[in-house]
Amino acid sequence: MHELGVVFHIIDDVTEVGRENDLTNIQSVTLQLGTVSAVVPELLTDCWKWAVKKTELLKEAELIIEPIEAVSHCEDCLTDFDTVANGKICPNCGSGNTFLLRGNEFMIKEIAGN
Amino acid sequence: MDAVKVIEIKKSVYESNDREADKLRAELKAKGIFLLNLMSSPGSGKTTTLKSVINKLKSEYRIGVMEADIDSDVDALTIARETGVKSIQLHTGGMCHLDAGMTRQGLDELIDSDIDFAILENVGNLVCPAEFDTGATKNAMILSVPEGHDKPLKYPLMFSICDLVLINKIDVMPYFDFDMEACKKNILMRNPKATIIPICAKTGEGIDEFANWLREEISKNR
Numbered sequence: 001m002h003e004l005g006v007v008f009h010i011i012d013d014v015t016e017v018g019r020e021n022d023l024t025n026i027q028s029v030t031l032q033l034g035t036v037s038a039v040v041p042e043l044l045t046d047c048w049k050w051a052v053k054k055t056e057l058l059k060e061a062e063l064i065i066e067p068i069e070a071v072s073h074c075e076d077c078l079t080d081f082d083t084v085a086n087g088k089i090c091p092n093c094g095s096g097n098t099f100l101l102r103g104n105e106f107m108i109k110e111i112a113g114n
Numbered sequence: 115m116d117a118v119k120v121i122e123i124k125k126s127v128y129e130s131n132d133r134e135a136d137k138l139r140a141e142l143k144a145k146g147i148f149l150l151n152l153m154s155s156p157g158s159g160k161t162t163t164l165k166s167v168i169n170k171l172k173s174e175y176r177i178g179v180m181e182a183d184i185d186s187d188v189d190a191l192t193i194a195r196e197t198g199v200k201s202i203q204l205h206t207g208g209m210c211h212l213d214a215g216m217t218r219q220g221l222d223e224l225i226d227s228d229i230d231f232a233i234l235e236n237v238g239n240l241v242c243p244a245e246f247d248t249g250a251t252k253n254a255m256i257l258s259v260p261e262g263h264d265k266p267l268k269y270p271l272m273f274s275i276c277d278l279v280l281i282n283k284i285d286v287m288p289y290f291d292f293d294m295e296a297c298k299k300n301i302l303m304r305n306p307k308a309t310i311i312p313i314c315a316k317t318g319e320g321i322d323e324f325a326n327w328l329r330e331e332i333s334k335n336r
Contacts, residue, residue, distance in 0.1 A: 002242035005209045006127050013130055014123070021121055031127075038241060038271075108123045 003043040026113035034103040036070040070103020135214035138249030151250030156238030158258040163315040178229035180220040211242035244272040254278040263297035273304040
């Protein structure tokens with residue numbers, strides 16, 4: 001939903017790290033993106049391609065997205081299940097007493113450059 | 115050519131904004147300024163609600179309003195014309211939310227006119243503004259009756275970060291399949307600490323209660 005905004009945040013953050021490490025060219029930026037993070041990878045990549053052209057350090061930087069599959073946990077039957085397929089309802093016992101274990105991450109993992 | 119270096123960062127994309135927001139919140143507290151971030155869908159009645167509550171509170175506080183929109187200045191003009199308080203328009207340049215940096219820029223302009231209660235009317239959107247902490251002292255949102263009582267289930271993050279949920283347009287409840295009790299239950303399931311006030315910005319119902327909530331929160335912040 002807010003891919004362009006977060007692209008600007010990512011560019012600011014990695015530019016700072018790039019400068020601290022005396023990089024003159026960042027070749028790639030790797031993100032970890034949960035499948036229920038409300039961010040669409042294709043849109044993120046489109047915004048990225050547009051926005052990096054306006055920078056010095058990231059002109060040619062490729063965006064690598066590592067997906068993190070969403071998993072929820074049921075507090076009643078204590079099983080873990082696929083969040084995307086089942087939502088909040090446990091497919092094992094039908095309980096709604098569940099919470100997300102992982103899958104809403106949106107992390108900058110690493111950058112590569114010289 | 116130098117060898118390629120890989121630098122591990124491992125931090126959330128939202129982390130720098132969260133830090134910036136905490137800093138802004140602390141600075142505002144030190145200056146004795148209360149900042150309310152008001153969010154909702156487009157058309158839920160943010161501007162009308164603000165108009166009603168500002169007219170009740172403007173003799174007690176020095177109020178300033180920041181209207182955030184993708185384009186136009188209709189909201190800022192409405193607030194200025196119908197309440198007389200200082201009102202500025204922020205354009206997000208196509209973006210769907212305000213972050214702490216943009217909020218600070220807007221505040222710098224408002225604070226010039228010596229205010230102690232600032233209101234940020236965020237971009238109409240139930241998704242993105244919830245992800246970005248603006249640095250506000252308190253977060254509030256409006257859910258209007260025509261949107262339906264299931265919205266807290268569909269947009270859980272928005273409801274879970276709000277200190278106050280106003281349920282607006284209660285005058286049209288008979289015409290919609292809106293279940294007030296189910297709505298309250300859905301909100302409290304996401305956020306047991308939320309204060310919920312049903313209002314009608316048009317008739318003024320519930321606006322006194324909203325004004326009292328603000329008075330109490332402003333005094334707690336001092």
